[in-house]
Amino acid sequence: MLDLPDDILELPGRSPVARDVARRAGVSTATVSRVLNGSAGVRADKRDAVMRAAQDLGFVANGAARALSTRRFMAVGAVVPNIENEAFVRVLSSVQDRLRQAGYTLIAANAGYDLEDELREATFLLERGVDGLMLVGDIHHPDLHARIARSGIPMVQTFSLSQEHPCVGFDNAASAARAANYLMDLGHRRIGVISGLRKDNDRGGARVTGIAQALAARGLRLAPEHDIEISYGIGGGRDGFRQMLAGGVPPTAVICGTDQIAFGAMIEARARGLSVPGDLSVIGHNDSDFSPFLDPPLTTIRIHSAEIGHAAGDHLIARIQGRPAVRLTEIDAELILRASTAPPRRDAG
Amino acid sequence: MLDLPDDILELPGRSPVARDVARRAGVSTATVSRVLNGSAGVRADKRDAVMRAAQDLGFVANGAARALSTRRFMAVGAVVPNIENEAFVRVLSSVQDRLRQAGYTLIAANAGYDLEDELREATFLLERGVDGLMLVGDIHHPDLHARIARSGIPMVQTFSLSQEHPCVGFDNAASAARAANYLMDLGHRRIGVISGLRKDNDRGGARVTGIAQALAARGLRLAPEHDIEISYGIGGGRDGFRQMLAGGVPPTAVICGTDQIAFGAMIEARARGLSVPGDLSVIGHNDSDFSPFLDPPLTTIRIHSAEIGHAAGDHLIARIQGRPAVRLTEIDAELILRASTAPPRRDAG
DNA sequence: ACGGTTTTTGAAAGCGCTTTCAGATAGCCA
DNA sequence: TGGCTATCTGAAAGCGCTTTCAAAAACCGT
Numbered sequence: 001m002l003d004l005p006d007d008i009l010e011l012p013g014r015s016p017v018a019r020d021v022a023r024r025a026g027v028s029t030a031t032v033s034r035v036l037n038g039s040a041g042v043r044a045d046k047r048d049a050v051m052r053a054a055q056d057l058g059f060v061a062n063g064a065a066r067a068l069s070t071r072r073f074m075a076v077g078a079v080v081p082n083i084e085n086e087a088f089v090r091v092l093s094s095v096q097d098r099l100r101q102a103g104y105t106l107i108a109a110n111a112g113y114d115l116e117d118e119l120r121e122a123t124f125l126l127e128r129g130v131d132g133l134m135l136v137g138d139i140h141h142p143d144l145h146a147r148i149a150r151s152g153i154p155m156v157q158t159f160s161l162s163q164e165h166p167c168v169g170f171d172n173a174a175s176a177a178r179a180a181n182y183l184m185d186l187g188h189r190r191i192g193v194i195s196g197l198r199k200d201n202d203r204g205g206a207r208v209t210g211i212a213q214a215l216a217a218r219g220l221r222l223a224p225e226h227d228i229e230i231s232y233g234i235g236g237g238r239d240g241f242r243q244m245l246a247g248g249v250p251p252t253a254v255i256c257g258t259d260q261i262a263f264g265a266m267i268e269a270r271a272r273g274l275s276v277p278g279d280l281s282v283i284g285h286n287d288s289d290f291s292p293f294l295d296p297p298l299t300t301i302r303i304h305s306a307e308i309g310h311a312a313g314d315h316l317i318a319r320i321q322g323r324p325a326v327r328l329t330e331i332d333a334e335l336i337l338r339a340s341t342a343p344p345r346r347d348a349g
Numbered sequence: 350m351l352d353l354p355d356d357i358l359e360l361p362g363r364s365p366v367a368r369d370v371a372r373r374a375g376v377s378t379a380t381v382s383r384v385l386n387g388s389a390g391v392r393a394d395k396r397d398a399v400m401r402a403a404q405d406l407g408f409v410a411n412g413a414a415r416a417l418s419t420r421r422f423m424a425v426g427a428v429v430p431n432i433e434n435e436a437f438v439r440v441l442s443s444v445q446d447r448l449r450q451a452g453y454t455l456i457a458a459n460a461g462y463d464l465e466d467e468l469r470e471a472t473f474l475l476e477r478g479v480d481g482l483m484l485v486g487d488i489h490h491p492d493l494h495a496r497i498a499r500s501g502i503p504m505v506q507t508f509s510l511s512q513e514h515p516c517v518g519f520d521n522a523a524s525a526a527r528a529a530n531y532l533m534d535l536g537h538r539r540i541g542v543i544s545g546l547r548k549d550n551d552r553g554g555a556r557v558t559g560i561a562q563a564l565a566a567r568g569l570r571l572a573p574e575h576d577i578e579i580s581y582g583i584g585g586g587r588d589g590f591r592q593m594l595a596g597g598v599p600p601t602a603v604i605c606g607t608d609q610i611a612f613g614a615m616i617e618a619r620a621r622g623l624s625v626p627g628d629l630s631v632i633g634h635n636d637s638d639f640s641p642f643l644d645p646p647l648t649t650i651r652i653h654s655a656e657i658g659h660a661a662g663d664h665l666i667a668r669i670q671g672r673p674a675v676r677l678t679e680i681d682a683e684l685i686l687r688a689s690t691a692p693p694r695r696d697a698g
Numbered sequence: 699a700c701g702g703t704t705t706t707t708g709a710a711a712g713c714g715c716t717t718t719c720a721g722a723t724a725g726c727c728a
Numbered sequence: 729t730g731g732c733t734a735t736c737t738g739a740a741a742g743c744g745c746t747t748t749c750a751a752a753a754a755c756c757g758t
Contacts (some may be wrong), residue, residue: 015501017714033716041736043724058499064422065714067413068743075456075477083445084438093432093459100504105477107424107456110442128424128454129412137738151365234642235444260638267642289609290639293583293616366744377708382746390706392754414744416711705754713746723736728729 016057026055057310067129075105076132076316077125079118083110085232087258088136088287089307091158094309095134102317104131108238115141115200115207126151132316138162139202154319156312159303160202161328166319168311168329172203173210175301175333176255179283180214182335183253186343187318188281192226192251194240204229206258207285211255226251230261237264238271245272252280252344259284259291259300266294266340277342287336296339307331363539365406373402385410416478424454424691425481425665428467428476430550432459434581436607436635436654437485440507443658444483451666464490464549475500481665487511488551503668505661508652509551510677515668517660517678521552522559524650524682525604528632529563531684532602535692540564541600543589543610545586553578553606556634560604575600577639579610586613587620594621601629601693608633608640608649615643615689626691636685645688 018029018036025032027046034042035050042050053059066071076099080088096106107125111118119141122133126147133148133155145165148155157167183191195210198204212222225247230240237256241264244251256262262284269280276282276296282290287302311329318325367378367385368663374381376395383391384399391399402408416422430439445455456474460467468490471482475496482497482504496512497504506516532540542560547553561571574596579589586605590613593600605611611633618629625631625645633640636651660678667674 015499017716018716022738029715030717030738030740031736034737037716043736046737058496060472060500061475062417062714063476064413064416065743066716068411068417068745069714069716070744073413083442084435086433089433089438096432096459105456105473107454110445124454125410127409127412147407150364150408236638263639263642290583290612293612295644368744368747378745379708379710383707386746392706395706411744414713415746417715418715418744418746583753682706700758701756703754703756707750707752708742709749709751711746711748713742713744716741719739721737721739721757723734725734726732728731 003247016059017062018059020057021050021053021059024057025049046241046289059131064237073129073131075128075130076105076124076134076320077107077109077128077130078134079109079111079121079125080136081111081113081118082232083108085258086288087303090305091309091312094306095313096309098310098313098317104317104320111136111169113197113199113201115139119147123147131320132156133317134158134312137202138167139185139200154316155323156278158308158312160206161330166315166325166327168308168315168331170303170331170333171210172206172333175210175335176207176285177210177214178256178335180211182337182339183255183281183283184214184218184220186253186281186341188253189220190226190249190251191220191222192228192244192254193222193256194228194230194237194244194254194265195232195257196232196236197262198229207255207257216282223247223249226254231270232260234260234264234267237261237266238263238268241265241268250274251281253282253341254280255283257285258300259286259288262298262300262340263290263294266298277340278345281341281344283335283341292338294340299338299341300336302334302336304333305332306325365408366411367408368409369406370399370402373406374398375509375661384435418453421669422478422480423452424456424469424477424479425483425669426456426458426477426479427483428470428474429485430460430462430467431581432457435637436652439654440658440661443655444662445507445658446657447662447666451665453669460485462546462548462550464488468493468496471686472496475502480669481505482662483507483665486551487516488549488692503665503674505664507661509555510679515664515674517657517664517675517680519652519680519682520559521555521682524559524564524684525556525634526559526563526655527684528604528650529560531686532604532630532690533563533567535567535602535690536628537602537693539569539575539598539600539602540569541577541593541603542571542605543577543579543586543603543614544606545579545580545581545585545595545610556604556606572596572598575603579608581607583609583613583616586610586615588613589618590614590617599623599629602631602690603629604632604634606634607639608635608647611647611689612639613641614646626689627694630690630693632684632690641687643689648690649685651683651685653680653682 018032022032023027035047098108109121135157158171195204228240232235262282274280284298284300287300291298315325367381371378371381384396458568484506509518544553573607577589579585611631623629633647636649640647664674
């Protein structure tokens, strides 16, 4: 290597490196590194000199070099089905909270409810060298877990519970069943479901199953024409409820996969001259910002996204740092009662 | 360095590196690198051997080493005021779209409408070695631009226009003025504003200024009691409109900083027995998902978030790759007319 | 078959940081 | 002050990849 004399090193274009700081402070790069990290066992005068030199030069350590050397990238990845979905955004935001405190960065990616895409995105993150990975749900591409295992980094699944893998979530079937039971307690007998896409989506699937089982447990059944699967969003909710009405005998209550869908269903119901909750009770999922303000305010299953995120973040950090972490954390979902649910009309048989 | 004999290298715990692939394919690491990247000028048989070896071993290049070597981190950072805000999420999502196509990763951070925090987060990203940076707005911590400049990476500001810095955005003052003019054309004379926090927020500030100027241009003025600043969200909108009514003579129309705020204002108006748009016209900002479905559907200024994101992404990629890029891109905001606006009542003077 | 090209290829030098290891210093007690 | 221990410190070896440079191999026209 061509070793330049010390005095011509202030090349303007080059951003300063540890070597420059060392030179300026009259120490070695080893000492610079010690000061800028743990500081353990460096004499005060040298430490100050290094600090000042770093300050003066505006030194910023090169993350790649540090990552290469420590084998720690100081980042964790998260792949969520839809990065624009409120619930996932909240989780990402709270995971990031925790990570940030531990000095880690969150890199989020979008899987678009597609297993292949999820695999691609996860692989991409793995290549980047993330130190941990957060996924949503328990259904993934068959190769995904093998790939994660090979990379040797910790992984945690969220939003649903899993027998196989570390997870932070809740029992989607049970919480949806609770909503169904609540409706049946009110006297409803014809209960419908409008869910988002269920393909490769264990949360959606489990919720419908839970509802069907709760109905069965009381001798009722989820009629096929009352079991609707649509795309997410308010428009989806309208379409879904329209389809349901087209099916014949209308339900007296519907449970929806998200509050957006519930909102859409309510709009469509009103457009058809049905009053909520008079003619139709509606329950959503997620407790979105707007839900308390709808007309009527929406009964919904609140998912504690922030708690899920915090727990998932803590779990990953712990395992990255070699500390023990619980394999399964259950964060209970909560049924928030508002005015969109009521007993069915007497004549609704 | 202790050079292990070639035959004991299948240590299970260690993930494979280029050296392993090279050995298995009977080539040098240089060739491995050539194959895995550009592939230029490698004989077909060797190329295949490398490909196969990499496949067999499940080789994944170490991103940190690559970044260190190429001086490219292949990631760009984005710092937005609120990562849970719909408009910013949409921009992030569309920036990521573009970056992903170019092989780059997006790392998003949250500044919480605080200049110090924004500086901290941006610095954090800079330390990571991001190759480019996206910011929101034209008001930043005094040290921020210096720091970015020192790191030598391209930066682009979004959502507003700037004289000083590269930007992709729109004229917040002009678009808000357009809304005000529309209301005045309908005959409104008492127009109010409910904006989110304006501190260190040039978008919010510019909108109010634009409205005030539009009013002034027609001999009207924005009464102080009709100029309300609140926190974001539906609750904020309700509070804001309540405050406005407490101010004395009620306005016949309000322009709100977001559709959430507008929604809140509409709720509060109705609670006070005012009909929209009969007694009060309401205009929002952003054209949120739910806005067409409100009752009445909300007139709003649609911000083309996806276009902003795409343009910002393209701009950064171009500059990272050393290609020229336009300094200022203006993405027009659009006034979407729906049913929440109408002429004022005749007797509303 | 041979000299001159044109391709391919591998050795080795980094990229900038951390960390080990041994030597240098400082501190302490007698 | 000397000797021994406890602290500090710097040289140097990596981390795993890319890339230059020169040597080796393949190709070509005669």
